Amino acid sequence: METARLSFGLAAAVLIPLGLAWQGPRPWRTVVFTLAYGLYAAAPYAREGRAWLALGVAVLVSLGCVLWKHPAGMPQLGVTVTLPLMAGRLARTRRASVGVLVAAVALTVWSAGTTVAPLSKDLFLSDRAAVFLSAALISVFGGGALAKAATGPVRQEILALPDSRERRAAVEFMSAGRAIGLLERGLLFTFLAAGRPEAAALVLAAKSLARVPTNDHGKHASEYFLIGTLASVIASLAMGMAARSAVGLPVL
Structure with missing residues (x-):
């Protein structure tokens, strides 16, 4: 089962950004996603060097795909953050709705935490x-x-x-x-x-x-x-x- 989890997980970590064509317009997101999902796949076997070696191979493959789309070299990071700056009554209503939803989620997690946490851990592992x-x-x-x-x-x-x-x-x-x-x-x-x-x-x-x-x-x-x-x-x-x-x- 260990081999299956690593094989499927690392394959998904590499293929999903390719399927979404991130290696062109979002190159850094490609590598970050591969690393993040690869860590999820390898987490239960963190004490074994083979899992980290397989993760390193997946990250290198992802990085190679990015470099293939950018033969002149790795593109600049160029992080741009755009925030929806809204004003007026509609904006206040939307912010209030977001706050209510966040509060509802937080209350749900707090009330069901003793049940959800073990189930989430078992599902994760x-x-x-x-x-x-x-x-x-x-x-x-x-x-x-x-x-x-x-x-x-x-x-x-x-x-x-x-x-x-x-x-x-x-x-x-x-x-x-x-x-x-x-x-x-x-x-x-x-x-x-x-x-x-x-x-x-x-x-x-x-x-x-x-x-x-x-x-x-x-x-x-x-x-x-x-x-x-x-x-x-x-x-x-x-x-x-x-x-x-x-x-x-x-x-x-």
């Missing part, structure tokens, strides 16, 4: 929970990188089309798919990891009814839809089977 969490994140965000790479040639063909109604419709169809893809892969992984592939089939059926391209989008949009869906299914199926196998469950 649970190898099985870490494996499934890491596999889910790899499926959702790493699968996004796979889908983006698989649909790249079709996207280029669409962008190379002359300006027309079909091109505009296809571009609009592509731009609306990212959030749907994240939700699709998350649901597919959840059902597959739970051993309910029939429910995963319902997710695909629902997506086909809600987002199937029409004749107005053209054949390129249909190819984009089909390739992206298959890439999401492959990522979710592979990670669901791998996670179940790692914790000793049947693959399906």
